Amino acid sequence: GAGVSQSPSNKVTEKGKDVELRCDPISGHTALYWYRQRLGQGLEFLIYFQGNSAPDKSGLPSDRFSAERTGESVSTLTIQRTQQEDSAVYLCASSLAGILAKNIQYFGAGTRLSVL
Amino acid sequence: LAKTTQPISMDSYEGQEVNITCSHNNIATNDYITWYQQFPSQGPRFIIQGYKTKVTNEVASLFIPADRKSSTLSLPRVSLSDTAVYYCLVGDIGTDKLIFGTGTRLQVFP
Numbered sequence: 287g288a289g290v291s292q293s294p295s296n297k298v299t300e301k302g303k304d305v306e307l308r309c310d311p312i313s314g315h316t317a318l319y320w321y322r323q324r325l326g327q328g329l330e331f332l333i334y335f336q337g338n339s340a341p342d343k344s345g346l347p348s349d350r351f352s353a354e355r356t357g358e359s360v361s362t363l364t365i366q367r368t369q370q371e372d373s374a375v376y377l378c379a380s381s382l383a384g385i386l387a388k389n390i391q392y393f394g395a396g397t398r399l400s401v402l
Numbered sequence: 403l404a405k406t407t408q409p410i411s412m413d414s415y416e417g418q419e420v421n422i423t424c425s426h427n428n429i430a431t432n433d434y435i436t437w438y439q440q441f442p443s444q445g446p447r448f449i450i451q452g453y454k455t456k457v458t459n460e461v462a463s464l465f466i467p468a469d470r471k472s473s474t475l476s477l478p479r480v481s482l483s484d485t486a487v488y489y490c491l492v493g494d495i496g497t498d499k500l501i502f503g504t505g506t507r508l509q510v511f512p
Contacts, residue, residue: 290445328489328502328503328504328505329446329489329502329505331499331500331502342499344499377445377446379445379446385493385498385499385500386433386434386493386500387430387433387434387435387436387451387491387492387493387500388433388434388436388451390436390448390451391438391446391448391491392447392448393444393445393446393447394445395443395444395445396443396444396445
């Protein structure tokens with residue numbers, strides 16, 4: 287595709303339910319990033335993939351959060367037993383190569399998650 | 403983890419030049435400084451990047467002093483459409499992690 291695609295664009299769920307957020311990166315981009323952005327706040331790093339491996343999971347807030355990437359392409363961020371504090375926009379980005387600021391990140395529009 | 407700090411907000415009027423500074427004391431020696439722009443309900447998008455001195459493209463300039471512990475994004479003659487949040491991004495020398503700045507909300511008035 288032309289850009290990074292995220293689905294769904296909006297997700298409303300009940301507290302305690304599991305959710306899956308999907309990211310389709312730009313074809314050929316080996317690096318993929320997930321961020322969380324609470325309302326009116328900055329970008330909070332969650333996890334980074336190089337290929338299908340996640341060398342840096344340090345930003346995942348708790349063990350309820352997990353992510354995987356397959357085929358050096360699609361990535362899924364899963365939040366189990368959602369809590370109200372998980373409400374935020376989840377942004378995905380991809381870049382041609384790995385973890386340098388030099389490698390321009392291309393962002394999707396995000397998934398807005400609301401936990402009731 | 404070192405912090406990368408920016409002013410929280412700035413106001414300007416159309417046609418003025420705006421300078422936004424990012425402080426990054428622990429910047430990695432071998433990496434660039436990259437700036438992004440974010441509009442409401444959109445993901446950030448790349449504006450400009452540089453390693454040292456001055457870089458200019460069609461939308462902005464980036465000034466980086468010799469010690470690279472800060473950088474200044476310069477937007478010439480801003481318009482209403484430049485109202486957005488601006489983030490710097492650098493690598494941290496201590497952790498090899500990428501760190502986004504705290505973000506600067508720019509409001510341009512007519």
